[in-house]
Amino acid sequence: MHIKVLSSPYRPDPKIASLGAKIGDTVKAANFPETILRFRNDRWAATVGLENLSDADWVRHFGRFEPLPDNMPEPLALRYHGHQFRVYNPEIGDGRGFLFAQLRDGHGRLLDLATKGSGTTPYSRRGDGRLTLKGAVREILATEMLEALGVNTSKTFSVIETGEELVRGDEPSPTRSAVLVRLSHSHIRIGTFQRIAAEGDADMMARLVRYCLTILYNETPGENPAAQLLHLAVERIADLAASYMVAGFVHGVLNTDNINITGESFDYGPWRFTEYWDPHFTAAYFDESGLYAFGRQAEAMHWNLGQLAVSLRLICEAPPLIEALERFPALFQSAIITRFLWRLGVQSQGIDRDRELVEAGERFMVRGKIPIDVFFHAYRGGRIGWSDQTHEHGVDFEALLAKYPSQDDSGTSYWTASPPCSMLIAEVEHIWAPIAEHDDWQPLHQKVEAIRIMGHALSQR
Structure with missing residues (x-):
């Protein structure tokens, strides 16, 4: 990861x-x-x-x-x-x-x-x-x-x-x-392709597709470069959508001009991290319909990829583009499982058991109003300590997790010696206040250091 x-x-x-x-x-x-x-x-x-x-x-x-x-x-x-x-x-x-x-x-x-x-x-x-x-x-x-x-x-x-x-x-x-x-x-954004399509410039579209394949993806263009690029973008962006969910992150403004062709997230305005696995949680106060809510981000990215496909119709027939788009749901579900297990620090036990664990974890967080910090407490088989709540909501997530071996034993001291490292809106305001009032940057530097320590612990695989 x-x-x-x-x-x-x-x-x-x-x-x-x-x-x-x-x-x-x-x-x-x-x-x-x-x-x-x-x-x-x-x-x-x-x-x-x-x-x-x-x-x-x-x-x-x-x-x-x-x-x-x-x-x-x-x-x-x-x-x-x-x-x-x-x-x-x-x-x-x-x-x-x-x-x-x-x-x-x-x-x-x-x-x-x-x-x-x-x-x-x-x-x-x-x-x-x-x-x-x-x-x-x-x-x-x-x-x-x-x-x-x-x-x-x-x-x-x-x-x-x-x-x-x-x-x-x-x-x-x-x-x-x-x-x-x-x-x-x-x-290079999906919106870049939309502009070229609106101008009807097929030569420029072909040049941009080749640039993305050869320069950004390091791929040799095949018989159908446009469909080839869409397949790659679908793979990357499906994983990005899954990574947002497992991080508890809401970007807030998933417009087509904010979706990078390489599947890299960027341009952070009204973002939020959600405390709970709440599908309806939104980041932008102006997102009144919840279009880009936590639970709708995969839908939004899939829709945006559809607009990329529409743009690529300038130089490609529809069927191979549709084939690429139809891969998104399965890729997203696979990525959710992979990233969920990674965040828990456990090894895969086969697709069926893994899916059961992830579904149980989601139900546990939603029905029990359990904070997403559960990933921290359950890391590498750690005991959650909320068994009564799991049974109350008909989900024995802890029992399922106990059957999973950890990926390795390196860096385990971080998870026993440190509190969960989160980034909720109240803490953002707490970090900003001393900068605004006293030009005191120390809380920001301390938070960045704490985040990097967590990142190092998560990367020790």
Whole structure:
């Protein structure tokens, strides 16, 4: 569930240029009144050869956006369309961010450095192109927690406070501003394909499909590259949906412009972690119908993949695309089982027994109103201590779990010596308050360290 972090030399490789001018528009970053470094992710900087930058050079590149050596000469605001809460919008694109650089990591993957809050672009519409400092802090917490829980997520690479006072209608204003840089395995979205399909540009669609296959998936295009790509996207995104569930995570805005073709989660706005396995729990206050509720996220991602298939019809017949889409439900269910067992730290006992355990665990959490922290207490066969409740609700999850051997015995001290590490909204506010009131960043740093310790314990397989 974790990609092993490997140090790597700096290897610039700006492949996006091969897609031509239609992929985006060159832009300039805003000239911020201040650039105060607040967060640098040296763990992931090491994977792309940037961990030895001085703080001054870090700010030059990720606050003032001087180009990195032999990389993209100018930032690029990417073009795309998207379904937003199932309503098609052709007037979006990178409205407060841009692609800044592309580099290879220690695994040879092509990674993007891209921004959030870096200023206006041709797609800003009436927005100011900025990001609140609180929004940046929330993104640090989301990405660190998801990474620790084995979710394929972008990494918060840098946060720099920018010295502007922003006015927002949904939080106390004026509020502090920041520019964030994320490290991500591509910023090609389903919405990118939708835009090209809307323009009817078959040549550009074929070029984009080839780019995704060869550059992002490291695959040789076969007889039907479009269907081949859809199969890969279905596999990755079904697993992403399952990983959200087992992490207890609600993204909040699963529009087609927020779904990455590589199946990597990114762009965190009104996210929440749910305390309970509650299918109806929503993250965004404006999601009044519960379209992107906790229990509907797989449905949302499957629907979005359907829009990718519709776009690929520009260069592919329908039957092979339908075949790829029909794989999603089974792939999702398989991924739920795999990730559920991984989170419990136990070995598979065969598909039928595994499915019985997972279904029992879900019923146990739902009917007994048991917090998702049960994963922590039950890790590697730990005794839950709630047998009366399990019998009361007709589910003996603990008895089933007792039949499962643990995956190994490494790192067991973490689960007996530490309390559960969670990230509920009250704690997010608790971490933000001292920053807002006293410029005290210590609670944030302490939480990031605690999350990384948990992630290390989970990765010891």
